[in-house]
Amino acid sequence: MDQKILKLLYQNGKLTAEDIATRLGADATAVADRIKEMEKAGIIRGYKAVIDWEKLDSVYVSAIIELKVTPKAELGFEEIAEKVMKYPEVESVYLMSGTYDLNVVVKGKTFQQVAMFVAKELSTIPAVQSTATHFVLRRYKESDVELINTDTDDRGNFWL
Amino acid sequence: MDYEKLLSPVVREMKPSGIRKFFDIAAQMENVISLGVGEPDFPTPWQVRSAGIHSLEKGKTKYSSNAGMLPLREEIARYMKRKYDLSYCGETEVLVTVGGSEAIDLCLRAVLSFGDEVIIPQPSYVCYEPMTTLAGGVPVIIETKAEDDFKLTPQQLTAAITDKTKALILPYPCNPTGGIMERADLEAIAQVLKDKNILVISDEIYSELTFGKRHVSIASIDGMRERTVVVNGFSKNFSMTGWRLGFACGPKEILSQITKIHQFAIMCAPTTSQYAAIEALRNCDDAVAAMIEEYDMRRRLMVDGFNRIGLTCREPSGAFYAFPCIASTGLTSEEFCERLLYAKEVAVVPGTAFGKGGEGYIRASYCYSTEHIQEAIRRMGEFVTELTCK
Numbered sequence: 021m022d023q024k025i026l027k028l029l030y031q032n033g034k035l036t037a038e039d040i041a042t043r044l045g046a047d048a049t050a051v052a053d054r055i056k057e058m059e060k061a062g063i064i065r066g067y068k069a070v071i072d073w074e075k076l077d078s079v080y081v082s083a084i085i086e087l088k089v090t091p092k093a094e095l096g097f098e099e100i101a102e103k104v105m106k107y108p109e110v111e112s113v114y115l116m117s118g119t120y121d122l123n124v125v126v127k128g129k130t131f132q133q134v135a136m137f138v139a140k141e142l143s144t145i146p147a148v149q150s151t152a153t154h155f156v157l158r159r160y161k162e163s164d165v166e167l168i169n170t171d172t173d174d175r176g177n178f179w180l
Numbered sequence: 181m182d183y184e185k186l187l188s189p190v191v192r193e194m195k196p197s198g199i200r201k202f203f204d205i206a207a208q209m210e211n212v213i214s215l216g217v218g219e220p221d222f223p224t225p226w227q228v229r230s231a232g233i234h235s236l237e238k239g240k241t242k243y244s245s246n247a248g249m250l251p252l253r254e255e256i257a258r259y260m261k262r263k264y265d266l267s268y269c270g271e272t273e274v275l276v277t278v279g280g281s282e283a284i285d286l287c288l289r290a291v292l293s294f295g296d297e298v299i300i301p302q303p304s305y306v307c308y309e310p311m312t313t314l315a316g317g318v319p320v321i322i323e324t325k326a327e328d329d330f331k332l333t334p335q336q337l338t339a340a341i342t343d344k345t346k347a348l349i350l351p352y353p354c355n356p357t358g359g360i361m362e363r364a365d366l367e368a369i370a371q372v373l374k375d376k377n378i379l380v381i382s383d384e385i386y387s388e389l390t391f392g393k394r395h396v397s398i399a400s401i402d403g404m405r406e407r408t409v410v411v412n413g414f415s416k417n418f419s420m421t422g423w424r425l426g427f428a429c430g431p432k433e434i435l436s437q438i439t440k441i442h443q444f445a446i447m448c449a450p451t452t453s454q455y456a457a458i459e460a461l462r463n464c465d466d467a468v469a470a471m472i473e474e475y476d477m478r479r480r481l482m483v484d485g486f487n488r489i490g491l492t493c494r495e496p497s498g499a500f501y502a503f504p505c506i507a508s509t510g511l512t513s514e515e516f517c518e519r520l521l522y523a524k525e526v527a528v529v530p531g532t533a534f535g536k537g538g539e540g541y542i543r544a545s546y547c548y549s550t551e552h553i554q555e556a557i558r559r560m561g562e563f564v565t566e567l568t569c570k
Contacts, residue, residue, distance in 0.1 A: 028477075042484045043477040043550075175217045 021046065025054055026063070031164070033067040070165045074158075080127050082111065083134050085142060086152040087122040097121060100147045109137050120152070131155060194310050202518060206527040213556045214527040215544040218355065220419040220500070222474075225467035228418065228460045235455035242451060246443040248276025248427070249454045255461045256427050264387070264397045266410065272432040275439050276449045276457075280385040280413040280426035285311050286438040287381045287409050287428065288347065292317040296346040301332045302535025303503075304351040305383070309535075317346070323537030326494065326505070330359030334368040341372070347379045350398060353386040356534045356543035357503045358496020363396045370401045379434070380408040385426070386499040388417035388468055391476050393497060399429075406431055409438075414453075416499075418460045419471065423453040475500050478546040482553055486544075489561035490568070500546050503531065507540040509567050517542060523566070524559040 021044075028040050037052035044051070058064045073079055087104070091097050097115050104124055105113045111125040124142070128134040138153050159167050184192070206212050223229070247253060254270035261267055268274055277283040284307065288298065294316040300308045301322045312319045320340050324330040332350065350369075352361040361369070373380065380398055387395040399408040413426025428438065479496065486493035486504040493504035506516045513530035520526050531538025546553060 043481055045476075045480050173217075173221070175219055175221070 022054060022058065022063075025051060026058070029055075029064065029067075033069075070163050072159070072162075072167050074167075080129055081131050081134055081155060082125060082127040083138075083153050083155045085124040085126055085138055086116075086120040086154070087124055087142065088149040088151075089121050089145075089147045090149060091121075092147065100145065103145065104142065107137075107141060109134075109141075190313060194313065202514075202521070203527075206521055209521070209525055212521070212525045212527055213552065213559065215546070215548065215553070215556050216527045216529050217547055218501070218545055219421040219547060220416065220471070221547045221549070222419040222471050224418065224420050224423070224456070225460070225464050227463055227467075228420065228456045231459035232423075232452050232456035235452055240451060240455060244276075244448045244451050244454055246448050247274070247439050248449055249451075249458075252276060252454050252458050252461075253427075255458050256429070259461045260410070260412075260429055264395065264410075265400050266397055266405070266429065268429045269432070273429055273435050275428045275435055275442060276454060277413075277426045277428060277442060278424045278446055278449050279415060280383060280411045281307050281311075282442070282446065283409070283411040283413075283426050283428035283438075284308065284349070284381055284383060285315075286441050287379065287411070287434070288312055288315040288317060289441055290434065290438045291346045291379050293346075295344065297342060297344040299337065299340045299345060299348045301336075301349070301351065303330070303354075303356055303531055303538035303541070304349075304534055305355050306534060308349050308351070318344070320345070321535060321537075323535070324357070324359065326541075329494065329497075330354060330357035330503075331361055331365050332369060334372045337369060337372050341376065341378070345376075345378050347381055348373070350380055350382045352382075352384070353390055353395065353498025355386065355499050356501050356529070356531065356538070356541075358494075358499050358501050360390055360393065360395070360498040361398070362393060363401070366396060366398045366401050366404075369398065370404050373407060374403045376407075378407065380404065382408055382410050384410055384412045386416050387412055389472060389475060389500060390498040391472075391479060391496075395498070409434055414457050414460055417468065418457075418464060420453075420456070420460065423450070423456060425449055425453040425457050475546065478548070478550060478553055481550055482544060482546050482557065485554070485557035486560075489557060489564050491560075491564065502544045502546065503541050504544065505540055506542055509564060511567075513539055513542055520560065520563050524563045526556050526559045526563070528560075 024044055025040055028035055028043060037055055038048045041048035041051045089100050092099055101113055101115060101122060104110060109126050109128060111127050114123040116123050126134055126137060128137060138151055142148060143151050161167060253274040253276060256274050257268045257270040288311050292315040296317050297320045298312040298317045299320045299322060301324050309319045322332060322336045322340050324332055352359065382398050384397060397410055399405045399410050409428050409430035411428050414420040414423060482502045483493045483495055486502060491504040491506055493502055496502055509516060513532045517528055517530045529543040531541030531543060
């Protein structure tokens, strides 16, 4: 039940408990209760819109920064990750397997602004050994939503 | 040329679907929202497409054996065992056809002589009647009832059987009603047929698409295997309509005969599709389950929506159609559909397209996104309100 509710909310955060109950053939009050429970338990962390910023004038740029860092004894990567994630410019922080350690998504108004943030803020953290900045040039799909969806219903006029 | 003289009277008198014109109008309207299409909106599962592509890359583009590639037929036999507890020999009791409809056509042509009767429950898929007529047979229509959940009852069947009856077409899960036949229903039908020399052509093309209850094939009921050809295919269950692939399973005495007709008329089903189909049968349980889950949600949304706007809609148990009753509007099915189309630009199919017994109903497909379904029902709600206010 929880899994099914979450799957629907992940697809469309605007669905009401009643909408979900109809789709699942469940009781609306029960669904509402489960959602509240999951919000309280921190399973559901928030509801957001998926926005195609390129459709607006106020385009923002973002970049994926690969950070190589020196982990601290005992604390490992936690301390540095917590420091990095506190910057308002930082959208997400992931600990990675492979050739670098932290994957940091940074957003800003201009390429310049993002570059300066990396140079002045991230690079200067003592534990950071190196950074590699990859600017996002175009978004095709965001949070499971296709932003350049050109699919049309090409099913023929086959009615029966 | 005197085409009147040239063409067979049987063909000339075959009615093109009476609502063809109406569909053409709908197709030309710009903002029309359709609930008309009777095919899945999901693309064929990727691994199935990939298997088709791979076979092309390897240059597997020749004819297959007439009955279909043996590995596919054997896979079909395994699938029928696994899913419906039916045992068929892949080599002698399975025929791969071009869609399920070809298999139905073959069965009818194999058993019918001029004037033989075929019992057809309606509302049901539109091809049974003309195919019967083309094969020289006489369609005998049984109108299934909403109060029976559109099931075929043993009483109706008994009353329809004459000494000319050669075949019964059993179209469940049913397009357009969404009705299914459960084990007990089939056992009652089997009781009527067990000492008769009548072939059951069981069109089970929607067999995977049942909700809550698993599909039961009549061939799995005691004494029915020997008198049944099970017709199934890949179009609906695996979202493979354009691949044109179906199959028939039945006793070898019948299969060997229908394979002859297939051999002369069709040669063999498309080879690329056959390679893809093997993958569908082997590795697509998860993909099919995901599609069913999505259909199930849309089904509930649609049934709830119709009931909300005042069109009584029973819960369909199978296929992907809702079949709400529109009698409360005082309009006939065709009037309802035509006026709805012009007033709100929503296209649904009148129940009468599937037989006279469909009067008072419309068919709405839920092979559409939930947003699409909701918008269509919103517009239909306005339409119904405006009708009742006048």
